[in-house]
Amino acid sequence: MSGRGNVGIEPVAKQQVTERDVGESRPPAAPARRVRSWQGNAVSFGVALTALAASLLVTVMLVAFQGQSPWNVFQAMFHGAFGTSQAWGATLYNATPLLFAAVAFIVAQRAGLINLGIDGQMYLGGAAAVAVALATSRLPGMVVIPLALAAAVAAGAAWSGLAGAAKVRLGVSEIITTFLMTFLAIQLVLYLLSTPTLLADSQAAQSGQRLEQSAFIATDARLPRLLGQAHVGLVVALALALGAAAAYRWTRFGFRLRMLGYNAEAARQGGVAVGAMTLLAMLLSGAVGGLAGGSLVLGNYYRLVDQLSPGYGFDGIVVALVARSSLVGAVVSAILFGALRTGGQYAEAAVQVPGSLFSIVQGIAVLTVVGIGYYVDRRRANGATWLG
């Protein structure tokens, strides 16, 4: 209607849409995703940078509006995030769950699925890891840690697998199911925490306190620290991200998974078992989410707490989106958002800037990425191949 470009379909006549037409026809199949070349990746990187610059600009305006010096605020944020090795440790510590969540989201997205249940998978994974760690507290750490993480992986995968099975067998949209199941998972874990089960803190129960976290896990079941607060979980997340990127590019399995995402119908014609692969992709995505939870309980909190994930799942989606769904880009993006959080906390204490700015920055960053992405895609569709 806007006169932009030529319309491939000419309206036959200005017919009235009748009641009969509505609800009977089906929309055309979803269009395939584009393959991205190196120019495309470079452009995506530029887009992400611009987005962060735009959101920082908004931060400047808000801070100035509050009557403070933006320069001071940025200095404080930078120092808080990157100034000392302690700061770096905190930044990487905050980045780890974000990276896990982003990888989980991207793995599903590349198979054409949207996993909104990462938070729930984290909670269940964390619960499973703590349960195993507490149950095997007599065994050495070398045994407990892999066992606990494996339990976390299994729990997360099982939960997302339910949604995947519903999608494959019943045709239910995984967006709706994973989204709703998140709340169920969180409430389930909270319930387990509050009743006298393996998870609950028996000492606290005896003294009559309100149960909001589990007992601490044994010292050698905890993930060793690397730098400041950052722990081995970061290495796991990095290995996952880079390993997955390599698998997608260089293995047949990765290729098939990608094909599923580009065009399911073509994949089916090409011999890919679409149903099985879809389920597998959901399982993998949930496995990573569960692993994230395991990393949180074994490395961050050393116990199961009721505020295990303050929205890491959705923040991870933001991280993935700003990275334009690139696994390698997600590493950089996660570190940047980790820095935002650490720097923001430091600035809040040092220069009295409210933490709510962090949310605004995230929101604006995503909207900017999306907005610029539109223009890039428009240009690309009209023939600008240099954009990849």
Next chain:
Amino acid sequence: MVGLIAAALRLSAALGFAALGETISQRAGMLNISLEGMILGSAFASVIGSAATGSALLGVLSGMAAGATVAYVQAVFSLRLKADQIIVGLALNLAVLGLTTFAFRGLYHSSISNVAGLVRIDIPVVHSIPLLGEAVFSQDILFYLLLFVAAPLAWWLLWRTAWGLNVRACGDNPWAADAAGVRVERTRLQAVLLCGAFAGVAGAELAIGQLRGFSEGMSAGRGFLCIAAVIFGRWQIGGTLAACLVFGTGQALQFQLPALGYSVPPQLLVAIPYLLALMAVVLLGGGRGAPAALMRTFERRPAR
């Protein structure tokens, strides 16, 4: 018992308006995850509006304006810029949460005083019916508006007007609707803006009708509950309202059951709405009844 019914109806009303709007919007094919942001933003705006002017009506109108503004941003990014609706919704929720918190802390350091609240109205004769009368007919004005004006209006709009037909066409097959001459982007925009206005009323009901004030993040997931209500109600007006009633009852039970002496784990009560919606989706045919082109971005020429 009376208290339970009254509370259930009150809580349902806060969900009801937003769910009505979301039904219309989803019928047009737009899933507004930013509903949460619309409710929160309008709650904030309605408090500011009513505190500044001393009039509850102006407070409600400010809420509607705020809701429509958030809806407009969602629409611009999803319709003009062809962005994924879910991503935009999540980002908007974050932004609105941050902005309202920032503004609230900046303007009012603790709490807001002189909020003009909504008056409770007792309907004369019916009010005296024992038990039910006092619970049902002693609510604030927005509740009655919902039941007797907004819901029939929404139903009529969606099912008895040409505009509603176009809306449903956009939700089921926008390409066919476009070929028939319907202005898809415009219709979807209108549906989303209407949803924002409805959500604005919901936010106002929450802030100045029930809680008489603003606190950070006070929408507390109601937007997502409303989306679950639309799914559970099978995208029908009546079904959605019934779903809101069920969910509102669940919320009321959360507080009332312990007082009544039953010990049900609170987590179960919180989980019930989502469980119900999930069962509805899985058991009743996986989204059959959903607008076929829900969440699909409409483009004249599909992206290569």
